Amino acid sequence: MQVLSVTPEIFPLIKTGGLADVAGALPIALAHQGVATRTLLPGYPVVMAALAKSKPLLTYQNLHGGKASLRPASVSDLDLLVLDAPHLFERSGGPYGDASGADWADNWRRFAALGQVGADIAAGALPGYVPDLVHAHDWQAAMTLAYMRYGKAASMPSVMTVHNLAFQGRFPATIFPELGLPDSAMTLDGVEYYGGVGFLKAGLQAASAITTVSPTYAQEIRTPAFGMGLDGLINLRAADLAGIVNGIDVDIWNPATDRHLAANFSAKTLKPRAINKRAVEERFQLDHDSGPVFCVVSRLTWQKGMDILNSILDEAVAAGARFAILGAGDAALEGALLAAAARHRGRVGTVIGYDEQLSHLMQGGCDAIVIPSRFEPCGLTQLYGLRYGCVPIVARTGGLADTIIDANEAALSAAVASGFQFAPENGDAFLHAIRRAIAAYAERPTWAALQRQGMKSDLSWERSAEKYVQLYRSLIMKKAA
Numbered sequence: 001m002q003v004l005s006v007t008p009e010i011f012p013l014i015k016t017g018g019l020a021d022v023a024g025a026l027p028i029a030l031a032h033q034g035v036a037t038r039t040l041l042p043g044y045p046v047v048m049a050a051l052a053k054s055k056p057l058l059t060y061q062n063l064h065g066g067k068a069s070l071r072p073a074s075v076s077d078l079d080l081l082v083l084d085a086p087h088l089f090e091r092s093g094g095p096y097g098d099a100s101g102a103d104w105a106d107n108w109r110r111f112a113a114l115g116q117v118g119a120d121i122a123a124g125a126l127p128g129y130v131p132d133l134v135h136a137h138d139w140q141a142a143m144t145l146a147y148m149r150y151g152k153a154a155s156m157p158s159v160m161t162v163h164n165l166a167f168q169g170r171f172p173a174t175i176f177p178e179l180g181l182p183d184s185a186m187t188l189d190g191v192e193y194y195g196g197v198g199f200l201k202a203g204l205q206a207a208s209a210i211t212t213v214s215p216t217y218a219q220e221i222r223t224p225a226f227g228m229g230l231d232g233l234i235n236l237r238a239a240d241l242a243g244i245v246n247g248i249d250v251d252i253w254n255p256a257t258d259r260h261l262a263a264n265f266s267a268k269t270l271k272p273r274a275i276n277k278r279a280v281e282e283r284f285q286l287d288h289d290s291g292p293v294f295c296v297v298s299r300l301t302w303q304k305g306m307d308i309l310n311s312i313l314d315e316a317v318a319a320g321a322r323f324a325i326l327g328a329g330d331a332a333l334e335g336a337l338l339a340a341a342a343r344h345r346g347r348v349g350t351v352i353g354y355d356e357q358l359s360h361l362m363q364g365g366c367d368a369i370v371i372p373s374r375f376e377p378c379g380l381t382q383l384y385g386l387r388y389g390c391v392p393i394v395a396r397t398g399g400l401a402d403t404i405i406d407a408n409e410a411a412l413s414a415a416v417a418s419g420f421q422f423a424p425e426n427g428d429a430f431l432h433a434i435r436r437a438i439a440a441y442a443e444r445p446t447w448a449a450l451q452r453q454g455m456k457s458d459l460s461w462e463r464s465a466e467k468y469v470q471l472y473r474s475l476i477m478k479k480a481a
């Protein structure tokens with residue numbers, strides 16, 4: 001089976017969040033099950049810099065206002081098709097905005113172009129290659145499915161995966177004439193969205209199947225509280241909706257071999273974690289004591305509940321907690337967490353920035369990771385925490401609810417507990433969970449049992465990849481029937 005995956009990010013080349021991890025790991029797991037994935041992504045400068053010289057497979061004299069070509073590449077076992085379109089992607093800053101964080105004004109054009117090329121490939125534009133199915137990730141890739149639907153690949157099966165419904169790619173109606181779609185597409189069941197154009201909406205409408213990255217989030221987005229304006233449409237398509245929980249790359253995230261750790265360890269030999277903990281204490285200028293260090297590795301945003309964390313920090317520190325916080329995002333939250341570190345020297349350390357290596361050390365050295373998200377489609381950091389014996393303390397929502405077993409009495413006595421859950425958006429409940437963790441940490445055998453239980457969890461992609469393969473197969477068979 002041949003799958004064309006379309007994504008705006010892929011690890012290890014370009015990553016702003018969890019989507020990149022998934023886009024990078026899923027093709028490898030699918031390959032073990034006989035599915036060959038080619039991944040189409042934009043040629044941002046960091047991507048172009050990583051490519052060896054190659055002959056273009058396809059050229060465009062005018063793709064949304066400039067010359068473009070499609071270059072094949074192989075990076076870390078990934079079979080890539082890179083859209084080299086300097087007028088759209090050759091700029092400094094991030095993949096979606098300039099260095100100050102402001103979105104590029106022509107993002108609609110950049111990702112419409114990506115979608116156009118995806119649909120061209122689906123329609124057979126590459127000599128000798130026609131995929132059996134197209135899999136699009138998030139709003140930036142979603143227009144692929146709309147261009148397919150209104151173009152030559154209307155009968156090809158497709159999957160639209162929602163990693164985060166908060167990002168929808170919503171633009172004014174004035175862009176519609178420039179998209180090159182027929183007028184009939186500007187309707188309620190097409191790309192029209194609240195009077196404008198909705199990229200994710202268009203993909204959800206066009207896809208043969210919709211997936212999200214956990215079963216609980218798949219149900220949550222059918223409600224107004226989580227649906228972000230799309231719950232009506234998602235409910236209409238409920239028969240084609242599935243939740244498949246993310247796995248993690250267990251080779252990249254392996255405490256026994258991880259080069260970013262000061263000391264490697266495994267479930268059998270947890271002792272060396274203490275060396276990593278010491279390294280974290282040094283890096284975050286924390287006091288040394290016998291209590292737990294809680295960490296945060298996160299985008300600093302409302303979604304991630306970082307304001308809730310900030311509101312309970314003083315009390316958590318008074319209860320004996322120390323915090324190592326790594327993140328970047330909203331300026332106000334960055335400022336508040338830096339201020340907390342200044343207020344609680346030795347008890348709270350805050351590093352603002354994006355640091356992949358440091359995130360590994362934190363998972364390998366901190367005792368627990370706190371994730372107070374308001375909503376969480378899947379969440380990866382709790383999975384890394386499980387793998388590294390860094391016990392997750394999570395809001396009971398989305399994928400966090402699906403992947404962590406709360407250390408209540410029943411779960412502890414059945415030896416299945418792997419972390420702590422608390423009611424979302426509730427500072428008191430969050431604080432209570434931190435107090436429970438501090439108490440459990442004081443009973444070393446209980447804590448070690450929690451760590452080992454988490455480290456035993458099967459977090460690999462194999463099971464989830466199997467579910468994607470089943471879905472792909474059923475869609476291909478349905479279209480053929």
Ligand SMILES: Nc1ncnc2c1ncn2[C@@H]1O[C@H](COP(=O)(O)OP(=O)(O)O[C@H]2O[C@H](CO)[C@@H](O)[C@H](O)[C@H]2O)[C@@H](O)[C@H]1O
Pocket residue numbers: 016017018019021022163164213246297298299326327328353354355356359376377378379380381399
């Ligand atoms: N400052 C920092 N330094 C270093 N690394 C950092 C970092 N901040 C975040 N990261 C890393 O970025 C990734 C974040 O992944 P998440 O799944 O937690 O959330 P995200 O909201 O980005 O993804 C969305 O897509 C994913 C994938 O489907 C879903 O799991 C999730 O719920 C959804 O919101 C992790 O690999 C984490 O370690």
